[in-house]
Amino acid sequence: MKVSYKWLKQYLDLNMPAKDLAEKIERTAVEVDSVAVAQDGLKKLVVGHILSMTKHPESDHLHVCQVDVGEDEPLQIVCGAPNVDVDQKVIVALPNSRIGGNVKIKRSKMRGIESSGMICALDEIGFSKDVIPKEWADGIYVFDDDVPVGEPIYKYLGMDDPIIDLDVTPNRGDMLSILGTVHDLAAIYDQQPEIKKPVVDEDSSLNIDQEIQATADDQLAKTYKLRVVEGVKISPSPAWLQIVLWNAGIRPINNVVDVTNYILLKYGQPLHSFDKDKINGTVHVRLAQKGEQLTTLDEDEHALSADDIVIADDDKPIALAGVMGGFNTQIDDNTENVVIESAIFDCFKIRKTAQRHNLHSEASQRFERGINPDGVQDAVDEAVSMIKQLAGGKIARGTVNASEYHPQLPTIYITAERTNHVLGTALTTADIKSIFDRLGFSSETHQDGLNVTIPARRWDIFRDADLYEEVARIYGYDNLPATLPTGRQSVGILTPTQKLQRASRTALEGLGFTQAISYSLTTTAKAKMFLMRQSEETKLLWPMTQDHAVLRMNMLSGLLDDVAYNHAHKVDDVALYEAGRVFYKDTADQIRPEEVEHIAGVVTGNLTNPLWNNHVSPVDFFQLKGMVNQFLVNLGVKGDIEYTATDQYPEMHPGRTANISIHGHYVGFLGQIHPRIAKQFKIKETYGFELNMQELIDLPKDDNQYQTISKYPSIKRDISLVVDDDVTNSQILAVMNKRGGAYLSDVRLFDVYEGDNVPDGKKSMAYSLTYVDPRETLKDDVVNTAFEKIKKRLTADLNAEIR
Amino acid sequence: MSLRDQLTEIKEKGLADIQQTSDLKALNEIRFHLLGKKGPITAALRGIKELNPEERPEVGSYANKIRDAISEAVSNHRETLENAALNAQLSAEKIDVTMPGKPVVQGQPHVIQQIIDQIVDLFLGMGYEVLSGPEVEEDKYNFEMMNLPKNHPARDMQDTFYISKEILMRTQTSPMQARALEKHDFSKGPLKMISPGIVYRRDTDDPTHSHQFHQVEGLFIDEHVTMADLKGTLITMAQNIFGDKFDIRLRPSYFPFTEPSVEVDVTCFNCMGKGCDVCKHTGWIEVLGAGMVHPNVLEMAGVDANKYGGFAFGVGPDRFAMLKYGVDDIRDFYLDDVRFLNQFSKRGN
Numbered sequence A: 001m002k003v004s005y006k007w008l009k010q011y012l013d014l015n016m017p018a019k020d021l022a023e024k025i026e027r028t029a030v031e032v033d034s035v036a037v038a039q040d041g042l043k044k045l046v047v048g049h050i051l052s053m054t055k056h057p058e059s060d061h062l063h064v065c066q067v068d069v070g071e072d073e074p075l076q077i078v079c080g081a082p083n084v085d086v087d088q089k090v091i092v093a094l095p096n097s098r099i100g101g102n103v104k105i106k107r108s109k110m111r112g113i114e115s116s117g118m119i120c121a122l123d124e125i126g127f128s129k130d131v132i133p134k135e136w137a138d139g140i141y142v143f144d145d146d147v148p149v150g151e152p153i154y155k156y157l158g159m160d161d162p163i164i165d166l167d168v169t170p171n172r173g174d175m176l177s178i179l180g181t182v183h184d185l186a187a188i189y190d191q192q193p194e195i196k197k198p199v200v201d202e203d204s205s206l207n208i209d210q211e212i213q214a215t216a217d218d219q220l221a222k223t224y225k226l227r228v229v230e231g232v233k234i235s236p237s238p239a240w241l242q243i244v245l246w247n248a249g250i251r252p253i254n255n256v257v258d259v260t261n262y263i264l265l266k267y268g269q270p271l272h273s274f275d276k277d278k279i280n281g282t283v284h285v286r287l288a289q290k291g292e293q294l295t296t297l298d299e300d301e302h303a304l305s306a307d308d309i310v311i312a313d314d315d316k317p318i319a320l321a322g323v324m325g326g327f328n329t330q331i332d333d334n335t336e337n338v339v340i341e342s343a344i345f346d347c348f349k350i351r352k353t354a355q356r357h358n359l360h361s362e363a364s365q366r367f368e369r370g371i372n373p374d375g376v377q378d379a380v381d382e383a384v385s386m387i388k389q390l391a392g393g394k395i396a397r398g399t400v401n402a403s404e405y406h407p408q409l410p411t412i413y414i415t416a417e418r419t420n421h422v423l424g425t426a427l428t429t430a431d432i433k434s435i436f437d438r439l440g441f442s443s444e445t446h447q448d449g450l451n452v453t454i455p456a457r458r459w460d461i462f463r464d465a466d467l468y469e470e471v472a473r474i475y476g477y478d479n480l481p482a483t484l485p486t487g488r489q490s491v492g493i494l495t496p497t498q499k500l501q502r503a504s505r506t507a508l509e510g511l512g513f514t515q516a517i518s519y520s521l522t523t524t525a526k527a528k529m530f531l532m533r534q535s536e537e538t539k540l541l542w543p544m545t546q547d548h549a550v551l552r553m554n555m556l557s558g559l560l561d562d563v564a565y566n567h568a569h570k571v572d573d574v575a576l577y578e579a580g581r582v583f584y585k586d587t588a589d590q591i592r593p594e595e596v597e598h599i600a601g602v603v604t605g606n607l608t609n610p611l612w613n614n615h616v617s618p619v620d621f622f623q624l625k626g627m628v629n630q631f632l633v634n635l636g637v638k639g640d641i642e643y644t645a646t647d648q649y650p651e652m653h654p655g656r657t658a659n660i661s662i663h664g665h666y667v668g669f670l671g672q673i674h675p676r677i678a679k680q681f682k683i684k685e686t687y688g689f690e691l692n693m694q695e696l697i698d699l700p701k702d703d704n705q706y707q708t709i710s711k712y713p714s715i716k717r718d719i720s721l722v723v724d725d726d727v728t729n730s731q732i733l734a735v736m737n738k739r740g741g742a743y744l745s746d747v748r749l750f751d752v753y754e755g756d757n758v759p760d761g762k763k764s765m766a767y768s769l770t771y772v773d774p775r776e777t778l779k780d781d782v783v784n785t786a787f788e789k790i791k792k793r794l795t796a797d798l799n800a801e802i803r
Numbered sequence B: 001m002s003l004r005d006q007l008t009e010i011k012e013k014g015l016a017d018i019q020q021t022s023d024l025k026a027l028n029e030i031r032f033h034l035l036g037k038k039g040p041i042t043a044a045l046r047g048i049k050e051l052n053p054e055e056r057p058e059v060g061s062y063a064n065k066i067r068d069a070i071s072e073a074v075s076n077h078r079e080t081l082e083n084a085a086l087n088a089q090l091s092a093e094k095i096d097v098t099m100p101g102k103p104v105v106q107g108q109p110h111v112i113q114q115i116i117d118q119i120v121d122l123f124l125g126m127g128y129e130v131l132s133g134p135e136v137e138e139d140k141y142n143f144e145m146m147n148l149p150k151n152h153p154a155r156d157m158q159d160t161f162y163i164s165k166e167i168l169m170r171t172q173t174s175p176m177q178a179r180a181l182e183k184h185d186f187s188k189g190p191l192k193m194i195s196p197g198i199v200y201r202r203d204t205d206d207p208t209h210s211h212q213f214h215q216v217e218g219l220f221i222d223e224h225v226t227m228a229d230l231k232g233t234l235i236t237m238a239q240n241i242f243g244d245k246f247d248i249r250l251r252p253s254y255f256p257f258t259e260p261s262v263e264v265d266v267t268c269f270n271c272m273g274k275g276c277d278v279c280k281h282t283g284w285i286e287v288l289g290a291g292m293v294h295p296n297v298l299e300m301a302g303v304d305a306n307k308y309g310g311f312a313f314g315v316g317p318d319r320f321a322m323l324k325y326g327v328d329d330i331r332d333f334y335l336d337d338v339r340f341l342n343q344f345s346k347r348g349n
């Protein structure tokens, strides 16, 4: 709501700079979006009087004007506006002036004729096109005759008035009006503004009952009032009224419509004016019928829904209630008799209608947030009085009240003790009472506290908590003490799950992975990649874009997006991990997905930068496997970690991917991203893993990490064997571990070789075996016996040739 | 030449030879030669038999002195030679210490994670527990139990990604208030919790909006918790995260689930309160929303609002990170450019 400082000053004694007032409002009531003075940034704009005018000899649309700007000599100004004419008072931008958009105006020649300045249209001095009255939309602005020549223009266009733009929260609908704002400022500054009741000069010859009838369903309109003015003459509004409207961001239309908008601003009560002669019969407030159509004032046609409230006459809808009037009954230049509607419509229905038809008007905004039931009559009374004043005519005696509602004013009991208990203050009952006095809430002492009666204009207040807020803000949040809670103690501690999640992050970071956070919402195609279990996708009903339409069922695809982003920015060494949720649905019927914690990572390029002494090679499967394995060891899940070759993931390299299980539980996979997928993401050779973190959290942990280190020397034996290509390391290890004897403590693969001296289809693998006895020094012959046994079993079980 | 003179000559020549030697091997040979069984001292002493018995002990003792002198000279000279050799080696080993060290591998926590951890650690220290809740939430918890019935105008403030009529992507971490209140047994102590997590809004991504961002919800309910306690708690948080010089101020605001509701501003990072373009010349920057939990919220969760009450707050770690580090585009947090992420590696602050 754009509030005029000048308008507020009509009610309140305010003399601080507008900026200070705005800050006070912000600290005590509602947020302020901006404080703007339209003339700021403009320079040397004065009222000019066009003394004479001739056609430009070289142009068919330019005119050469002699303009009196209050100096000794008139200025010669070339003007191209279609409506320029002799004897007009106009906006003149003098030489070296500054107009809207920070444009400087200099003396110049226009097609050979000297022009000392410029005659301006409103949009040229910074007016938004949305508020310029139609008559000035396509040409220069012309002042009333009584404006003094040579004076700066600002005051005559309201451009000197600071406009405070309030960002009114949904609960403070009362602040969407000048009077509501005045009431709040009165409380803040402890003043008693005088707000006069309108007096209506009714014409005894006209009785409302004979002029118009109305019916209203009070479920749709709690209050529905109509008044009538007959014999008006439609014309543009006087300048002062136009200024009020355009400063509030509303386009002036004519002297009837402008009055309704003025009342809307002043009271927060939306009004609507109908051309009485276009209404056929009785006015009805009812729900629209299916199939009904209405063309609104903006000339858009709307197919009405059976949930829309409409105003209708005996045969057609004539307005979309509370949202926008109908084109068919609008006030036009020939309107003589007007009906003014002042009502309270159901806020929920108005909200739905405004959304459904995408018509968010000043009126609908106010109906949605609530209307002061005590202002409905005053608003329509003041409206008809103003119309009579500005457009003439006679006011019919009385008001049609098709429905009427006066709420029981709520009385709320509060005590100083409870107020202090909530706020942490030390206020007395008298302190609190004086705050309510300032707010204009009447209060009476009752028992230990106060019975506070809430005026109808503050319909946001209906329980004690609401009053604590009123006390707190008027008392001032700066005056609240700052303390820390005392009372019952508690221990703050992370749960085992949270500790493990934290440990998992630091472990991966220590291994070189930087934490990424990518989007959970992705495309259908990406959501379905790298599936670790069967799952249906979870889709948004109304996504903003197809890029973020489906909940992810894997983490890797998001990380691949990250790799792609980095690659596109010439960063080819990437090691990222992400901990987050994936969303699974067992069946398409299931609505709410299961949320499962996953952790995943990707590596591509080099882990470190190549340097003079750092010779790097790009990451490969085994690099990633080493990292993942160390990570799993760090988590301390009980049981052996096993890797088995798999080609089950269409997005992974079928020959370079392993499923990971711990103690027989499948926990995830690692491997090379399928080259086809890498190409699709436009990335280079990339390796990735994804683990079900929830599973890792749930699996039992190995608490016992300590074993005595043997004090006795160990004995090493190396073995080199040639086996068929398809014999795996894990098969060899299985044999060794099973047949290695009690003292075999470690087996390490230190060489793999294929080529010269190894027959085709075979490979040579060399292992280093460590034997140790924790209780005594091992004897060579014990080791020899055990070693010979391993050799024999390898030959027998795997057809290995020992070298 | 007397035997004594012979010995003196042997000594002087020997000492001179030792001093002239420049390598350890030769030094050892000299020592071996002089002091050995076939050496000149031994040879000279063969003539001791020809001396008077009275003279013998004196010459014998003189010979021993000479042996000692030679031994000492050898050992001194050896040390000199060894030092010289070590110095030569050290000077040959000199390197350019200004050349770069070998890179090591180290990843970083995401900057938003760092802010969240900082908040979590602070509140753990103040006795809060940490809860996490579903990102796919029921309308009931996200809105209705937060005092936002269907058709409530404040629902316009947050456009929502719905999955069905009743299921949605949570727009705030506040539903964790309702979930925690429903479960908590107040006979066992106060409810003090924080709940960090991802939230979603139906927004178009731009420098200041992201359809996905983070929140940390805070809630403290007990028999006597005041708005002054809220103010003190928020000051503690602001100073812990941003620094001791930062102050906060409260402004009235509106959230359906708190009453009174406040918007919390913190001293402008850019100008430290003097006023600048960043803070629109107010010296303050809005950082979070807070308030006293609305009695309706307590009652809907089955908590006696006459007996229990307290405060709640909602913090945006994305916004905190933007302010703290001067990041001007929220989307940078979700692109995962490693050059961006790896900057936040200073653990000391």
Ligand SMILES: [Zn+2]
Residues within 6 Å of the ligand: B268, B269, B270, B271, B272, B273, B274, B275, B276, B277, B278, B279, B280, B281, B282, B283, B284
């Ligand atoms: Zn600043």
